[in-house]
Amino acid sequence: MPFSLVFSAEAVIPSEVLVPTHRYGCLTAERNQIEMTRSLDTVGELRESAYIRMASYKQSVARTYNKNVNIRTLAVGDLVLRRVFENTKNQKAGKFVYKWEGLYQVESIVGNGAYKLMTMQGQILHKPWNIRLLRQYFV
Template sequence: MTHKGRWAEQLPWVLWFDRTTPKMSTGQTPFCLVYGTEAILPTEIISSTARYGLAIMETNSVERAHDLDMIDEVRDMAKLRMASHQQAVARSYNKNVHIRTLAIGGLVLRKVFQNTMDTTAGKLGDTWEGPYLVDDIVGRGTYKLFTLDGIQVPRSWNILHLKKYHM
C-alpha cells in the first residue's frame, strides 16, 4: 500500500526510458528521429562516460551539424525498415490463412446461430443447416443463397459462416 499513487513520480523516468530505447520496427530511438541525435542519459553525465566526458565543444558542434544534415536520411531509412518490418509481420500472420471460394450453383451449409437454433435440441442440436445453393457473389467472401426450393435467403452471408456441402 505504500507504493499506491506513486506512479506519477515514476512516469517521467518510464517515458524517458521508452523514448531512448531503439525500436525494433525502425532501428532508431524516437528521440533520435525527432531531434536528429541520440540522447545523453543522466547516468552518462553523472559518471562522466567517454561519450560525454571526452567531448570537445568544437567537435561537438561539427558532429551536431552533421547529424542535423543526415536526419532526413535517417528518417527515410527508418521508414524503409518499418515497412519491411510490417511486411514481415503480415507475412507471418497470413501464413496460416487459407483462402476459400465458393462457385455459383454450388451447395453449402450455413452455420446455425443462437437466434435460429431449435431451443428444444439442447447441446446435441445441429450446428449447420441446409443445404443451400450459392446464387451470387456479392463481394470478397460474401454470397447470396437460395434454398433448394428456390426461395432466396435474406441477407448476404460471409464465407466464415458457410462450408461446402459434399454429397
C-alpha cells in the same frame, strides 16, 4: 533510436552529465555544433533506413500470419450449408443440436467473400452471407 529519429539528436542521461563519460567529457561546444550539423545531414537517411526496417518487419509478420491461410471460394450454383446461430437454434436439443442448417444454393457473389444465397425452393435470402459462415455441401 526512436529519440534520435524524432528529435534529431542523441539522448544524454542525467548520470552522464554528473559523472563525465568519455562520450560526454570529450565534447566541446564547437565539436558539439559540428556533430549536430552532421547528424542533421544524416537524419533523413536514418529515417529512411528505419522505414525500410519497419516495412520488412511488417512483411515478415504478414508472411508468417498468412502462411497457413486456406483461401476458400464458392461459385454460383454451389450447394452450401449455413452456420446455426445461438438465437435460431433449438435450446431444448442440448449438445446434440445441429451446427449447420439447411441446404442453400449460391445465387450470386456480392463481394470479396460475401455470397447471396437462395433456398432450394427458389426463395432468395434477404442478406448476404460471409464465407466463414458457410460450408460447401458435396453431393
